[in-house]
Amino acid sequence: MIIRELLLIIWVSLKTSGLAALVASLLAVPFALFLAGNEFRGRRLVLILNQTWMAAPTVVIGLFFYFLLGRSGPLGRLGLLYTQTAMTIGQIVLILPLITGFSYTALRQVDRRARLTALTLGATRRQAGWVVLLEAKFALLVAILAGFARAVSEVGIAMMLGGNIRNFTRNITTAIALESSKGEFANGVVLGVILLAFTFGINVLVVTSLRSRD
Amino acid sequence: MAEKEAYRLEDVRYVYPGPPSVPAVDIGTLRIASGEILALAGPNGAGKTTLLMILACLFRPTGGRLVIFGEDPWADDARTAAARREAVLVTHHPYLFKGTVFDNVAFGLKVRRTPETRWPALVSQALGLVELAGWERRPASTLSAGQAQRVALARALVLKPRVLLLDEPTANVEAGLALRIEAVVREACHGAGATVVFSSHDFSQATRLAGEIVYLSAGRRVPFSHENCFSGEAASDGRLSWIEPRPGARIVFPGTFAGHVTCVVDPANIRISSTPDGAAAGRPNTFRGLVTRLETTEPGRALVRVGGELTFRVTVPLSEIEARGISLSRTVLIEFDPAAVELVGVRAAGETS
Numbered sequence: 184m185i186i187r188e189l190l191l192i193i194w195v196s197l198k199t200s201g202l203a204a205l206v207a208s209l210l211a212v213p214f215a216l217f218l219a220g221n222e223f224r225g226r227r228l229v230l231i232l233n234q235t236w237m238a239a240p241t242v243v244i245g246l247f248f249y250f251l252l253g254r255s256g257p258l259g260r261l262g263l264l265y266t267q268t269a270m271t272i273g274q275i276v277l278i279l280p281l282i283t284g285f286s287y288t289a290l291r292q293v294d295r296r297a298r299l300t301a302l303t304l305g306a307t308r309r310q311a312g313w314v315v316l317l318e319a320k321f322a323l324l325v326a327i328l329a330g331f332a333r334a335v336s337e338v339g340i341a342m343m344l345g346g347n348i349r350n351f352t353r354n355i356t357t358a359i360a361l362e363s364s365k366g367e368f369a370n371g372v373v374l375g376v377i378l379l380a381f382t383f384g385i386n387v388l389v390v391t392s393l394r395s396r397d
Numbered sequence: 398m399a400e401k402e403a404y405r406l407e408d409v410r411y412v413y414p415g416p417p418s419v420p421a422v423d424i425g426t427l428r429i430a431s432g433e434i435l436a437l438a439g440p441n442g443a444g445k446t447t448l449l450m451i452l453a454c455l456f457r458p459t460g461g462r463l464v465i466f467g468e469d470p471w472a473d474d475a476r477t478a479a480a481r482r483e484a485v486l487v488t489h490h491p492y493l494f495k496g497t498v499f500d501n502v503a504f505g506l507k508v509r510r511t512p513e514t515r516w517p518a519l520v521s522q523a524l525g526l527v528e529l530a531g532w533e534r535r536p537a538s539t540l541s542a543g544q545a546q547r548v549a550l551a552r553a554l555v556l557k558p559r560v561l562l563l564d565e566p567t568a569n570v571e572a573g574l575a576l577r578i579e580a581v582v583r584e585a586c587h588g589a590g591a592t593v594v595f596s597s598h599d600f601s602q603a604t605r606l607a608g609e610i611v612y613l614s615a616g617r618r619v620p621f622s623h624e625n626c627f628s629g630e631a632a633s634d635g636r637l638s639w640i641e642p643r644p645g646a647r648i649v650f651p652g653t654f655a656g657h658v659t660c661v662v663d664p665a666n667i668r669i670s671s672t673p674d675g676a677a678a679g680r681p682n683t684f685r686g687l688v689t690r691l692e693t694t695e696p697g698r699a700l701v702r703v704g705g706e707l708t709f710r711v712t713v714p715l716s717e718i719e720a721r722g723i724s725l726s727r728t729v730l731i732e733f734d735p736a737a738v739e740l741v742g743v744r745a746a747g748e749t750s
Contacts, residue, residue, distance in 0.1 A: 304552065306508040
C-alpha cells in the first residue's frame with residue numbers, strides 16, 4: 184500500500200467520523216439538556232426509545248439510508264450514495280442516541296441548584312443552560328468522544344453508504360475488511376493499530392486541552 | 398406606590414408537583430415594604446424556603462398573585478428575568494460553580510454585562526464585606542460550608558440587588574461571623590436601601606434584625622405575639638403533649654412531641670370570663686390572672702392583657718367586655734382549646750442549632 188493512499192484512508196475516517204461526532208453533538212447535547220431540565224409526560228418513553236436505538240446494528244442504519252439515498256430512493260436525486268457525506272449522515276444517526284444518552288446522564292448529575300443559582304444571580308434561561316453545560320463539561324466531552332469512537336470504529340455504514348471506493352470513501356475500517364478478505368492480514372492488523380492510535384491521540388489531546396484551561 | 402412596596406402577595410399558593418397535593422405555601426396576603434427587613438420564622442417544613450423561592454421568582458406560584466415593585470413577574474419572560482435581577486436569593490446550602498471564588502462572585506456581573514474592568518474592584522469589595530478579602534484565587538471546591546456560604550453572600554451583595562433574600566444566612570457560620578453577617582445585612586438595608594427577607598429559626602436573630610417577623614406553620618401565616626408565645630421541653634402522654642413554661646403552668650396541645658417546643662396561641666382563640674372560682678379545675682389550658690391592660694387596637698375589638706403565672710393577650714369583641722364583667726384589676730379566667738395552640742418551632746432533643 185502506498186503511503187499517500189494510507190494517509191487518505193486515515194483522513195477519510197477522521198473527517199467523516201469527526202464531522203459526524205460534531206453534528207451529532209450539536210443536536211444531541213441540547214436535546215439532552217432539554218430532557219434533563221424538563222419534566223413532561225412521555226419523557227421516560229423518549230429515554231427508553233433512545234436506549235433501544237443505541238442497539239440498532241450499523242448495517243440496519245446502512246440499509247435504511249441505502250434505500251433512502253439510492254438512485255430509486257426518495258432522496259436519490261441528491262446523488263449522495265457512495266459519498267463521504269452519506270457515510271457521515273449514517274454515522275450521525277448511529278451515534279445520536281449514544282451522545283444523547285450519555286449527555287443526559289451527565290447533565291442529570293449536575294446539581295439542580297446550579298441552574299437555580301444561575302437564574303437568581305440574573306442569568307437568562309440560555310445563560311443558565313450554558314452554566315449547566317459547563318458544570319458537566321468533562322462528562323459531556325466523554326459522551327462526545329464515545330460517539331466519535333463508535334463512528335470511527337464502525338464498518339457497516341461506511342461499507343454500505345460509502346462503498347469502500349479507493350481514494351474516495353475508503354476509510355480505515357472498510358480497508359481492514361478489504362485487506363482481510365484479500366488474505367492480507369498483516370495490513371489489516373497495522374490499520375487496526377493505526378485506528379486505535381489515532382483515537383488515543385484525539386482523546387489525550389481533547390482531555391488535556393480542557394483540563395489545562397480549567 | 399410601586400416604590401414604597403417591594404412585594405405584594407395575594408393568596409399566593411405553591412403546590413409541589415406530584416402527590417401529596419398539599420400546598421407547601423398558602424400565604425394569604427403579605428405586603429413587604431421597600432427597604433424593610435422581614436424575617437420568616439417557623440419550624441422545619443413550614444414553607445420558609447419555598448416562600449423564598451417564590452419571592453426570588455424561581456418558583457412560579459400555582460395560585461394567587463405576586464407583584465414585585467408594581468410588576469407581575471410572570472407576565473412574560475422578560476419580566477421574569479427583570480424581577481430575578483432585582484431579587485437575589487442566597488440559599489441555605491449554596492451551590493458554588495466550578496472555578497475560583499472570583500469566578501463565582503463575578504458571575505452575576507458577567508451575566509449583567511458589567512464591564513470586565515470593574516469586576517476586580519467590585520469582587521474584592523464584596524469579599525471584604527464577608528471577611529474573605531484576598532480569597533479570589535481559591536478554587537471554590539476547597540471551601541468549607543461556612544466559607545461557601547459567605548462567598549455566596551458576597552456573590553449576591555456584589556450585585557447590590559434591590560431585594561436580598563437569605564435562607565438561613567448564618568446557619569453554617571460560627572457565632573462571631575454570624576454577627577458580622579448580620580451587620581452586613583443591616584448595612585445592605587439601611588445603607589443601600591435594599592429590602593431584605595431572611596429565614597431563621599433563631600428567634601433572637603429574627604427579633605434583633607427584622608422590623609417584622611412573619612411566622613409560618615404548614616405553609617400558612619400564623620399569628621404571633623410575644624405575650625402568647627411560649628416555649629419549653631415537651632412531654633407527652635401519647636395523646637396530648639404539653640410544655641411547662643413555668644412550673645405548674647401547663648400548656649397542652651394535641652399530638653406526641655418531644656424536645657424543645659415553641660408555640661403560639663392566637664389572641665382571638667382565647668376565651669375569657671370573670672368567674673374565677675371553682676369551675677375551672679381539671680380542664681386543660683385554663684389559667685387565672687389579673688387584667689393588667691385593656692385597650693382598643695382594632696375597630697370593635699378590645700385587647701385584654703391578663704397577667705398571672707403566664708401572661709396572655711386576648712382579643713374580645715367590645716360589646717362583650719361589659720357583659721363578661723371584664724375590667725382592669727379584675728381576676729379573670731382564661732381558657733383555650735388544645736387545638737388552638739399552634740406550634741411554631743419543634744427542635745428535637747440534642748439538636749443544638
